[in-house]
Amino acid sequence: MSNHYTNNKINNQLSPLVQQALERYRTFLSRDEFTQLTTFLIKPIIPSVRINLLKQDPKEFIGSLKMRYRWEVQPVPFCSSGFWVKSPPEEISATIEHRMGFYYIQEAVSMLPVELFDFAKNPKPLILDMAASPGGKTTHLADKIGDQGLIIANDASRSRIQALRVILENWGVMNAAITCQNGSYFGEQYPDSFDYVLLDAPCSMENLRNSASHSMRAITSSERRQLANRQLNLLRSAIRTVKPSGQVIYATCTLSPEEDEAVVSAVLDEMQDIITLDDVSTKLPTPAPALRWDGSRRYPDDMEKALRLWPHIFGTSGFFSARFTKIQSIKKKSRSSTHQERASFSKRFSQLQKKDTKSLWQYFQTSYGFNLEQLLERQMLSLWSRGKEIWAIPILLFEIFPTLPLVSAGMHIAKIIPGGYLPSHAFIARFGTQFQFGNLTLEDSLIGKWLRGEDLAGYEAKDYKRGNIVVITDKKGRNLGRGKVLTDRLKNLLPSRLF
Ligand SMILES: C[S@@+](CC[C@H](N)C(=O)[O-])C[C@H]1O[C@@H](n2cnc3c(N)ncnc32)[C@H](O)[C@@H]1O
Missing domain, CATH: 3.10.450.720 (Nuclear Transport Factor 2; Chain: A,)
Structure with missing residues (x-):
């Protein structure tokens, strides 16, 4: 009786859409788990931040933020640079540290997918972030590779690319390029090309939480089918474009099995000789296995190697992630001619002459005691100009993807002005505190x-x-x-x- 009363009380505090989704999910969980879930859902979600590792040490920096703003923080258990912050959200976004890109406000659960890659085996990786805008996970990838290798941050939506540009610039990312393509383009045009591919797929966002940035919306069954088809196509492309022994992460912020386990299961059926589903359960301190049964269909035992984060497990929104390793190449298709015909980036930019390169090195040395030459060498960047603007661009980009149609690449370093240079905001915000004068x-x-x-x-x-x-x-x-x-x-x- 009292249980029934409590359940009703909780239900009244949840939106009708959440209640409807919960009815469906009830059968996937034990009674205890379901009670934990519903009890958790009425609590407000705690905001979280991820510290920019390109700019500072996370422990030291979070310590200084705690002191400065009296934040009460708690580490996110699966991401060493992530912290929940008990402070009003408006304060977290208003600080100068946030505006200058020293930390990113990101739901804790969104810190998971990038943490699932094993980067150790590849010190200069080639990474594709297939659906990257606005760029939260791209900044995380950039932290992980620490200015080595190359990230291609792609998104199909032109209107969302500007946000990606701003976020990468603010974070101080140099070893990356932005493209605006349908994700399927990479599988077709660049088979066996990347060491890691992140597919943070467009989804129904049925994650049982309503936040300031999004609230759950009604999804028709035909829309869900369309989403699942799109996800499967993108995942096929991700698998095609990753190299043999490379890894693919498939992530969604929905708990809808049609977009999670069913997509993983379909791709495993289709490509059983090409990929394996990896066990990533050890990356979490508490088990969060994916479903083996979703009320209408059974999935292979293997499916438990993937992760389904019900909100109550870590106090997050709902989330799903799976990791695949490619075991062998898919038979190659020949590249289409349109790919070769596209205008190359180097037509819009020209490589800086040796004397101009030296002059810029000298400027940074004499004005700031900063060794630009060493930085470019360490990060494998070369200098390019477009009009009066000078950019540092990853050398790997021209070596490996010379005809890839780019929106932007690398970092804007300086502008040539009468009598010298104007260093860019991005460069100063990233390296200014390392200047000797x-x-x-x-x-x-x-x-x-x-x-x-x-x-x-x-x-x-x-x-x-x-x-x-x-x-x-x-x-x-x-x-x-x-x-x-x-x-x-x-x-x-x-x-x-x-x-
Ligand atoms: C979940 S959001 C990505 C969030 C992003 N990874 C982040 O962490 O900030 C999904 C993205 O997929 C993009 N998208 C949708 N369809 C796509 C497609 N066919 N190819 C590539 N990107 C696509 C959307 O524009 C959207 O930005």
């Missing part, structure tokens, strides 16, 4: 104005000449972007999107 520390009283994007009128920058570009920091050593020293003020060069 050319830094200017602002008084606390000026920080508010600076972060609102205002120039500092009457500011006298001792030690610097008019026209110098300086890295602004505060007394805590936080990187606050670029400033230009003028006779009557310090000009604020923070990009307007940051304030």
